[in-house]
Structure formats: structure tokens, C-alpha cells
Amino acid sequence: MSHTLGPEHRPHQQVAWDNQKRFNILVWHRRAGKTVYSIKWLLKHVLSCELDNPRGAYLAPQYKQAKNVAWQYLKDYSREIPGATFNESELRADYPGGAQIRLLGAAEPDALRGIYLDATVCDEMAQFAPRAWTEVINPALSDRHGKALMIGTVFGMANQFYEFYRDADAKAHWYSQLLTVNDTDAVDAEELERLKLDMSEAEFSQEMLCDWNAAVKGSYYGAQMTAAVNDGRxxxxxxxxxxxxxxxxxxxxxxxxxxxxxxxxxxxxxxxxxxxxxxxxxxxxxxxxxxxxxxxxxxxxxxxxxxxxxxxxxxxxxxxxxxxxxxxxxxxxxxxxxxxxxxxxxxxxxxxxxxxxxxxxxxxxxxxxxxxxxxxxxxxxxxxxxxxxxxxxxxxxxxxxxxxxxxxxxxxxxxxxxxx
Ligand SMILES: Nc1ncnc2c1ncn2[C@@H]1O[C@H](COP(=O)(O)OP(=O)(O)OP(=O)(O)O)[C@@H](O)[C@H]1O
Ligand SMILES: [Mg+2]
The missing domain is CATH 3.30.420.280 (Nucleotidyltransferase; domain 5)
Structure with missing residues (x-):
């Protein structure tokens, strides 16, 4: 599909789009356009799926996050589709021909049990409990060889997001990409300077430079653990x-x-x-x-x-x-x-x-x-x-x-x- 719903891709989004495989793991800095890309990707795969009654799911760490950000994008980008309907209380969009997209929080993944998925997005996946993918999402993809987009900023290394990124190169059907703020034009130079001043060094490294070793925002022991790394302890x-x-x-x-x-x-x-x-x-x-x-x-x-x-x-x-x-x-x-x-x-x-x-x-x-x-x-x-x-x-x-x-x-x- 050359035409996609929603805004035109930004150049870095286009690269991920053109190179995508069945499983995609995209490590992008804050404000790179992860959620926008996620919804565009999901719409494309659900609406172009040739099987009966295609099903798509978008998961954010919490239900509230899905509702606050992604729901509006989904409605906006679906506007061009005649006959699309939106169920506000269930965060579910239905499209003519039987396709359906649901928005969920990964904290309650059991809502997905028993259903199949043709395409699923895990947005900010580093903050998902591992069982969401292992027990619920991954099995739901297997019936119909569904596709997955795992996208997010870094959040330490003890999570599946890091592990999947680390192992992606060695696996067939996986595409991975890591983009720091220097690899995209999503945040302009002036704004970047402002962020540097407002954020701690660790925060900036994590959120903007995708540094897996950076201490995470709000962490109690970030400074002490950074020192432990630097001291070789x-x-x-x-x-x-x-x-x-x-x-x-x-x-x-x-x-x-x-x-x-x-x-x-x-x-x-x-x-x-x-x-x-x-x-x-x-x-x-x-x-x-x-x-x-x-x-x-x-x-x-x-x-x-x-x-x-x-x-x-x-x-x-x-x-x-x-x-x-x-x-x-x-x-x-x-x-x-x-x-x-x-x-x-x-x-x-x-x-x-x-x-x-x-x-x-x-x-x-x-x-x-x-x-x-x-x-x-x-x-x-x-x-x-x-x-x-x-x-x-x-x-x-x-x-x-x-x-x-x-x-x-x-x-x-x-x-x-x-x-x-
Ligand atoms: N292809 C695009 N064309 C135009 N605007 C875009 C595009 N992609 C993203 N944006 C805009 O960039 C901003 C950030 O997008 P988005 O919310 O998708 O980023 P994000 O990476 O998910 O951010 P966060 O890290 O805060 O979750 C939004 O204002 C969005 O509308
Ligand atoms: Mg986002």
C-alpha cells in the first residue's frame, strides 16, 4: 500500500516502513513519532489483511495511556474510511467488512485471551510485564501468522524490549532499528538545547540518546548505580x-x-x-x-x-x-x-x-x-x-x-x- 492513512511518514519512519518484517522492534527516542507510526502501521496491516474478519490490537503500558493518546490518532486517521464506527467505552473501532481494532493496557492483557490477532502494536514495550507478550500476545498471533510492532524508548536492560532488540539481528523475520535524537529531525536544535537544560544527564541519555545503561527517570538509585558502572564495580x-x-x-x-x-x-x-x-x-x-x-x-x-x-x-x-x-x-x-x-x-x-x-x-x-x-x-x-x-x-x-x-x-x- 503506497498511500497510508494519517500524516505522511517522516523520513526515519519511512525507513522503518520500507524495511519492515513480520516482527519489528523499533527503539526510538522520545517524540520521534512512535505512537503516530504505530497507529498508521496497525491500520495498514488490519485493513489490508486478506483473511476474514481481521483483528488488530494496540497496547500501551496502561489503559489510560492508550485512551489518552492513541485513541484520538486512531479516530483521526480512520476518518477517510466510510462506515468506520467507534465504540468509546470499549476503545474499539469497527470497519466495514468486519475488521476491528482494539486499544488496551498491557497491565490487563487477559482481555486478549481467546482471540486471534493479525497485527498488534506494543507501544512503550519496555514497561510491559513480560507475561503480556509471552502468555497472551504472542500466542494470539500464531493462528493466522499475525505481525507485530514493538516500539518504545529504552528503559534499562532487564526487560523483553531490550532482549528482543539485542537478539533481533540473529532472527529471521525480525527487523530492528535504534534511532537517537541525532538520527531524526523530529526535534529541532533549539528545542534540543532546551531539553538538555531541563533534563538531567541520565534522563537525556535515556530518553533522547536511547542509552540502555542510563538510569531511568524517577529512579531512586540511578546516580549510585551509574557510579557503580563507571567505577567498574x-x-x-x-x-x-x-x-x-x-x-x-x-x-x-x-x-x-x-x-x-x-x-x-x-x-x-x-x-x-x-x-x-x-x-x-x-x-x-x-x-x-x-x-x-x-x-x-x-x-x-x-x-x-x-x-x-x-x-x-x-x-x-x-x-x-x-x-x-x-x-x-x-x-x-x-x-x-x-x-x-x-x-x-x-x-x-x-x-x-x-x-x-x-x-x-x-x-x-x-x-x-x-x-x-x-x-x-x-x-x-x-x-x-x-x-x-x-x-x-x-x-x-x-x-x-x-x-x-x-x-x-x-x-x-x-x-x-x-x-x-
Ligand atoms: N509523520 C508525522 N507527520 C507529522 N507529525 C507527526 C508525524 N509523526 C509524529 N508526528 C507528531 O510528532 C509528535 C510526537 O508524535 P508521537 O506522539 O507519535 O511521538 P512519540 O514518539 O510516541 O512520543 P512520546 O515519546 O512522547 O510517546 C506529535 O505531535 C505528532 O502529531
Ligand atoms: Mg508515544
């Missing part, structure tokens, strides 16, 4: 068998439990040597997994609420752990903000194993507060995302370190080399 950090290990836990009730394994040197240097994540796993299996590793544990730090007796069993998780042979230390109760401050103080001393703690590092880079759209400020509370479990496990450790002047643990043994 994210590297191979092997387990030292001459040092004991301390674990710190974030115990999930229904969801994930994260355990960070630390080693501590007399100099105050801290090493995050391993990190375990469990989903819906009982304490017995967790303890089993820990004892399978070649670590000699001196302490296990648990959050304060581990002392609470559960209604079902009448036992607290501390009691259950004791019955399994683990005698945990309970982190002192403190406001989240105090824990965040303690963590900020701790991170400059931490070395991270780049492989075993990859997800931990990424989580600490992207752990953030929620953005309040109405007041245009960050909320005081952290966003409850997968990152928060990792960050909480570190926070409990930091609180113990902070409250006890680093002396809370059994004296540790040091290796021959002693204090490094």
Missing part, C-alpha cells in the same frame, strides 16, 4: 570461600521472593555475589536451594513482617524457617524512605557480580517512584513492580548495616590477604 565478583555469606530476603506473600547473597570485607567493601528469585515457592524449597549452593552462611536477614503469624497456619515465617534450620535476623522496622537513604549510603561500597546479579543490578537501576500525571510530580511511594522485590532485599540489608554500625553480624573470617 559491576564485574566478575566470584564467591570467596574464605568469607562467610550473609543473605537478605524480600519475602513475597503471593508473588516473588528475592534473596541477595553478600560477602563482607573488613574494609567495609561489600560484594553481592549471587541473587536468587523464586516465584510461588514454599520456604522449604527455598531453604533447600540455599543449602545446595556452596556458601557458608553466617546470617539471614528478613523483613520485619516475617515475624507476623499467618492466619492459616498460626505460625510466622520466622518460626517456619527456624523449623527448617535457619535462624534469621529481623531487619529493624523503618520507613521506606529511611531504608532508601540507608541503601544510597551503602551502594557506593558494593561490588556486583555482573552475571549472577544481572537482574539485581538492572532492578536497582530502574527501581523508581510512580509518576503522578495529574500533579506532574513523582509520588512519595515506590512503584510496586518486579524491581521493588530486588530493591527491598537490598534495603533490609542496608538497614541492618546502618543501624548496627556494620557490627551486627558474627565476626567474619577474613582470608589471608585480609582487608582489601
Amino acid at each position: 559491576i564485574t566478575a565478583v566470584p564467591h570467596d570461600p574464605d568469607l562467610q555469606c550473609i543473605t537478605s530476603w524480600d519475602l513475597g506473600m503471593a508473588d516473588s521472593t528475592v534473596i541477595v547473597v553478600w560477602q563482607k570485607l573488613g574494609s567495609g567493601e561489600l560484594r553481592a555475589i549471587d541473587c536468587l528469585e523464586f516465584q510461588n515457592t514454599g520456604l522449604a524449597d527455598i531453604v533447600h536451594e540455599l543449602s545446595d549452593r556452596p556458601y557458608l552462611y553466617s546470617d539471614h536477614i528478613l523483613p520485619h513482617d516475617a515475624k507476623v503469624r499467618e492466619l492459616g497456619t498460626g505460625k510466622s515465617r520466622v518460626e517456619v524457617l527456624r523449623s527448617l534450620g535457619i535462624n534469621p535476623t529481623i531487619a529493624k522496622m523503618a520507613h521506606v524512605q529511611d531504608g532508601i537513604n540507608a541503601t544510597r549510603g551503602l551502594l557506593p561500597r558494593v561490588w556486583f557480580d555482573k552475571d549472577k546479579c544481572f537482574k539485581l543490578v538492572e532492578a536497582l537501576k530502574t527501581y523508581r517512584s510512580t509518576w503522578n500525571d495529574e500533579n506532574q510530580v513523582f509520588n512519595k511511594t515506590p512503584a510496586h513492580t518486579w524491581e521493588s522485590h530486588y530493591a527491598d532485599a537490598v534495603r533490609y540489608f542496608a538497614l541492618m548495616e546502618h543501624s548496627t554500625g556494620n557490627q551486627w553480624s558474627e565476626p567474619l573470617q577474613y582470608n589471608e590477604a585480609g582487608i582489601r
Whole structure:
């Protein structure tokens, strides 16, 4: 189709359009025209689909985002099509001949279960929970060999958006493209200067230069993690068998439990040597997994609420752990903000194993507060995302370190080399 609905493509959009394959992953800077391109792409593929009753879906991270931005574009660009109708309450457009496009939030992808898709857009995909693609969108594409457009700005490396981009070159039927603000003419030079002044360096790197390593906007530990990268503290950090290990836990009730394994040197240097994540796993299996590793544990730090007796069993998780042979230390109760401050103080001393703690590092880079759209400020509370479990496990450790002047643990043994 040479003619497309909506405005003419900008030059960089035209490149992506001309080179597209079945799966497309486009990493574009802010304001590059991602949402406009998404809607044009979706309309083209749904309306030119030769199968019966074509189905298309556009997903934004939240339903509200789909509604606020993309819905208007969809209606505007569909205007040329006689007989198109729009269902405002369901964010659904119907076209003569049976084609249909729906707008959804990726936070509730289950609305797509049971339907097939001929074309789907994942806009700002880095902020989708992985299961949206894996469990819902991808299977819906398979019946009729549907196409996908995954588009967005960068948001750290611990997400499918990064992984798909990284692996796209090696896969048939995938097209990838990364465009920084220097690769397009979407933002003029004067405006760019203004943005540079208004944004922090990390923000500008992330939003405009598509830097996967940049700390994300609103992140609590962005500056500390950037320093860790720059200092070379994210590297191979092997387990030292001459040092004991301390674990710190974030115990999930229904969801994930994260355990960070630390080693501590007399100099105050801290090493995050391993990190375990469990989903819906009982304490017995967790303890089993820990004892399978070649670590000699001196302490296990648990959050304060581990002392609470559960209604079902009448036992607290501390009691259950004791019955399994683990005698945990309970982190002192403190406001989240105090824990965040303690963590900020701790991170400059931490070395991270780049492989075993990859997800931990990424989580600490992207752990953030929620953005309040109405007041245009960050909320005081952290966003409850997968990152928060990792960050909480570190926070409990930091609180113990902070409250006890680093002396809370059994004296540790040091290796021959002693204090490094
Ligand atoms: N091909 C085009 N022709 C004319 N205007 C366009 C085109 N593509 C995008 N725009 C305009 O550029 C602006 C940004 O577009 P859009 O919202 O699609 O960008 P985005 O990359 O999704 O932005 P954000 O990063 O804020 O989500 C809008 O004003 C839009 O109307
Ligand atoms: Mg957009």
C-alpha cells in the first residue's frame, strides 16, 4: 500500500516502513513519532489483511495511556474510511467488512485471551510485564501468522524490549532499528538545547540518546548505580570461600521472593555475589536451594513482617524457617524512605557480580517512584513492580548495616590477604 492513512511518514519512519518484517522492534527516542507510526502501521496491516474478519490490537503500558493518546490518532486517521464506527467505552473501532481494532493496557492483557490477532502494536514495550507478550500476545498471533510492532524508548536492560532488540539481528523475520535524537529531525536544535537544560544527564541519555545503561527517570538509585558502572564495580565478583555469606530476603506473600547473597570485607567493601528469585515457592524449597549452593552462611536477614503469624497456619515465617534450620535476623522496622537513604549510603561500597546479579543490578537501576500525571510530580511511594522485590532485599540489608554500625553480624573470617 503506497498511500497510508494519517500524516505522511517522516523520513526515519519511512525507513522503518520500507524495511519492515513480520516482527519489528523499533527503539526510538522520545517524540520521534512512535505512537503516530504505530497507529498508521496497525491500520495498514488490519485493513489490508486478506483473511476474514481481521483483528488488530494496540497496547500501551496502561489503559489510560492508550485512551489518552492513541485513541484520538486512531479516530483521526480512520476518518477517510466510510462506515468506520467507534465504540468509546470499549476503545474499539469497527470497519466495514468486519475488521476491528482494539486499544488496551498491557497491565490487563487477559482481555486478549481467546482471540486471534493479525497485527498488534506494543507501544512503550519496555514497561510491559513480560507475561503480556509471552502468555497472551504472542500466542494470539500464531493462528493466522499475525505481525507485530514493538516500539518504545529504552528503559534499562532487564526487560523483553531490550532482549528482543539485542537478539533481533540473529532472527529471521525480525527487523530492528535504534534511532537517537541525532538520527531524526523530529526535534529541532533549539528545542534540543532546551531539553538538555531541563533534563538531567541520565534522563537525556535515556530518553533522547536511547542509552540502555542510563538510569531511568524517577529512579531512586540511578546516580549510585551509574557510579557503580563507571567505577567498574559491576564485574566478575566470584564467591570467596574464605568469607562467610550473609543473605537478605524480600519475602513475597503471593508473588516473588528475592534473596541477595553478600560477602563482607573488613574494609567495609561489600560484594553481592549471587541473587536468587523464586516465584510461588514454599520456604522449604527455598531453604533447600540455599543449602545446595556452596556458601557458608553466617546470617539471614528478613523483613520485619516475617515475624507476623499467618492466619492459616498460626505460625510466622520466622518460626517456619527456624523449623527448617535457619535462624534469621529481623531487619529493624523503618520507613521506606529511611531504608532508601540507608541503601544510597551503602551502594557506593558494593561490588556486583555482573552475571549472577544481572537482574539485581538492572532492578536497582530502574527501581523508581510512580509518576503522578495529574500533579506532574513523582509520588512519595515506590512503584510496586518486579524491581521493588530486588530493591527491598537490598534495603533490609542496608538497614541492618546502618543501624548496627556494620557490627551486627558474627565476626567474619577474613582470608589471608585480609582487608582489601
Ligand atoms: N509523520 C508525522 N507527520 C507529522 N507529525 C507527526 C508525524 N509523526 C509524529 N508526528 C507528531 O510528532 C509528535 C510526537 O508524535 P508521537 O506522539 O507519535 O511521538 P512519540 O514518539 O510516541 O512520543 P512520546 O515519546 O512522547 O510517546 C506529535 O505531535 C505528532 O502529531
Ligand atoms: Mg508515544
